[in-house]
Amino acid sequence: MTAYLIAMAIVALIYMLLTIGLNLQYGYTGLANFGHVGSFAIGAYITALITTNGGFAYVSLPASVLGAALVAWPVALLSKRLRTDYFAIATLAASETLRLAIIEEDWITNGVHGITSIPNMSVALGLDVDPNILILTLLIAANLLAVALITRMVKSPFGRTIEAIRDDEDAVRALGKEPATFKVKVFVIGAGLAGLAGAFYAHYFSYISPEQFLPLITFYVWMAMILGGTGSILGAVAGSLVLVLFLEGSRFVRDILPGVTEVEMASVRLFVVGMALVLLTLLRPQGLMGDFRKR
């Protein structure tokens, strides 16, 4: 039971990093990023490639963050020209293009077969401790750091300006501030957090393949953000915990639904998670921790 709880906590904490990043991008700045999973994949692949070729996590963790941020840069520049809905489509396309590139460029990524035998956290760091406890500890530390950094950012003049950009970009321009410079920074930072989440993901599951990085992951992160409260850092924390509770809890739906095959079960779970989201937005539209749109 403890092992199960630890496993759930690790998954929730990985989602938490992703959700904090998306909340900075969308909740505070209004950047509708529908390609978040792309940054997550880059982080996972960089870590997998470095550590399966003998590199340590001391290198691969920062490399995953920087790599994801670097790839996000040109995508971020699109936000200069594209309004919310078009930017959403462009980011979705970018993440799918990346996934197809991972499948096609099999000389480096091993294509659809994925990368196996990624060393666990203890091996990757050269430490003689329980790898699950280690990754759990590191994930808690990473999330605490992310919450502290992002909170400092959003409760500052920088945070005020990105919220102003979210509310009315042209009015910000009329005040002599260029929204693009802020949006690029925010997008790249959010991507870096997703890259870090990807690195942990690779170490924890030891196997990654392109089919793990479908747009569905992006939408799970959106759900976590909406559940917790858009534009609230604590909401991102609460939302990712609740999301994993739903995703995992729906596993037990099987006990009350006999005669459902394993394949059908996957759809039933999605249905349960979707219904939970609909109910929560009906009963508590501002999310668990409050939502800027309802303030």
Added chain:
Amino acid sequence: MILSLSHVAFAFGDFRVLDDVSLDVPPKEIVGLIGPNGAGKSTLFAVTSGFEKPLAGTIMLDGRDITHDGPVARARAGLGRTFQVPREFRHLTVRENLLAAAPNQTGENLLPLFLSPRRVREEERALREKVADLIAFLNLTAVKDTPSGSLSGGQKKLLELGRVLMGDPKVILLDEPFAGVNPVLIDSLVDRIRELNAQGYSFLVIEHNLRALSDLCSTMHVMDRGAMIASGAPSAVLDDPKVQEAYMGGVL
């Protein structure tokens, strides 16, 4: 001239919206701009503030050619504007709106935010004092911590004026400052604009409330169908038959 438009032209596709429009705002003066709906007044503001590019003509701000600058550069050069439909940052409070409008804040950059928090804090304290004074000046004290989205139309107009003032501009373009504002608040807006004018601010004001505007401005320009049809002292302009024709469609 603090602001000078000469021979400005603009079109949406084949539709000429502005045709050879010229207009000057002398320093420390309030210039009015009137005209029937669709005359091109707000488009002239958009072209002047850099949100639309003119097809022809030049725009000078305090002796500098800003024709080819974008809206951000023009705002930095000292051109402040409000919008016809107020564009408050609706989830931010009145105070936060004004704080956000302050130019060149150290804390808007991430490195100093983390590396020199003391400098950011001190700057923020000074800024808060300035904002408190401005809130008092604009009579917004009672709503200073209210999310600006729930303000009345008139309060939003005051807030937008306040936001523009945070940048200490050379000239302020007001787009229908009295539209949808209750009469009592109009008087206080007029009063604030006069006070600011006395402090040395120059204004270009679009307005349909001719009584309030002619009290306020020294020169009035009239536009109709994209062209300037009359200019001069408010009383003379309002008596001009061409102006009455444009406004009343020749019915009276």
